[in-house]
Amino acid sequence: METIVLKRHDSIKRVKTVGEVRKQIKKWKREGFTIGLVPTMGFLHEGHESLIKRAAEENDKVVVSVFVNPTQFGENEDLGSYPRDIKRDEVLCKKAGANLIFNPEPSEMYYKDASTVVNVNGLTEGLCGARRPVHFGGVCLVVSKLFNIVTPDRAYFGEKDAQQLAVIKKMVKDLNFDIEIVGCPIVREFDGLAKSSRNTYLSFEERKAASILNESLILAKKALNLGERNVGRIKDMINEKLSSEILTRIDYIEIVDSLSLEPVQSISSSILVAIAVYIGRTRLIDNFTFKV
């Protein structure tokens, strides 16, 4: 109890350079502190807050990176309009128990002739990867860099980005990063909409409509709990529910193996039910896992 109270009143430092992060990390490591990393693109919400709190429980020091990473956005995506508010982020980070915010400029992370690529084949080819061809390469690159800059003991990612979490776990295993990857449950709004920085794009009407994503997944989960094992019928059920809302445009409804992310023909092990849906011009994702 005492420790947590102390942590919450610790001062928080915000730095912009790799050199400043390394200096602080080396100091902490010399003192024997463990380090948790929460990589974010900022405009933090309760989902991020849950990651930071978990990191603060499990590590002596918590670093939050706030960086809208250009390499994970495609040409026609929302890099320019992605919401930013570092002052607000800093308040949330401090309250949640973070000790250091790394908030670099793009030029600190990338330079003109940078040409190294990191990617996870296979896992990145379906789901969001199929629609966003440069996305996961950008994620793997920036996360590799953040891992090498912060050298954390643990790193925290939300289960809302289920494919990202699977990709990062695979990358860590394949490249022998000595880092424990911790996935944290989806945090939802009062009506079940998964928390996302992109929810701020929604108009009032769109925001109301957006609860349909989670509602459609709840239907599917109920059917699975009642013994439904037909992949087509579960997809149809989700499709029907989503289509009942006029503002939706379905990007994908997929049922895949939760480890390989390959589409399953029958439901016999651990599966991931994942959807991506446009509400107006905003693309939202949601998912749940189910074990037979």
Place this chain on the structure above:
Amino acid sequence: METIVLKRHDSIKRVKTVGEVRKQIKKWKREGFTIGLVPTMGFLHEGHESLIKRAAEENDKVVVSVFVNPTQFGENEDLGSYPRDIKRDEVLCKKAGANLIFNPEPSEMYYKDASTVVNVNGLTEGLCGARRPVHFGGVCLVVSKLFNIVTPDRAYFGEKDAQQLAVIKKMVKDLNFDIEIVGCPIVREFDGLAKSSRNTYLSFEERKAASILNESLILAKKALNLGERNVGRIKDMINEKLSSEILTRIDYIEIVDSLSLEPVQSISSSILVAIAVYIGRTRLIDNFTFKV
């Protein structure tokens, strides 16, 4: 002086698992020791020895990895016949001042479904990369893994593999590895042939012929020192010399910018003169850099 003597008589440990390496490294780091890594494919010669000695001078502890990395060999290359002799390697490592040999089985480094790729675009496209299309991807992958397993302060590579050295330096910069990459000069046989584990493939006649590589480079260097600045004429000079030996088959003769590895039209900055030549069925490489 005392320190070096003590180091040379230190016991050397040989381990086969990532877990054993990590355990030893963590112990050393807790004691405040700096760590040098010398990645090798074994069958060590005086070139490797010079890397290990340099590492022992500049670090408290030296790790030598001995691993014939399958992912950097193409289908028709010499993975199966690559020479191996771990007992001999161990003696050389100990004499040179190494403290730990990491000698994993391929199954310890790779598993069936591993699918993460690391590569440096651009730099890997010319020279040896053009002839060995999977080679540098395999090098980047295994070196990333070794860096994450050993987490050294410094890593040592020979300048004989000039393109490899440039690629690793770029990868370290692009991915923010906190590791100093140290390039070490080429070590040569009495007749100027660059030391290489692959020299053991050569028959007596081929071995005699192989000194032509270095001889052709000496001619080029002399011309450069005398003021020759015409790229074509220098290449012709090397070509003529190499062709005078009946056992040679030239793979490439290239003059490139020493940083970008792009072919130069005129000699106005720092250049790398690099050759690859088959002597019988054995492919050998050699190079030198020249600053105007």
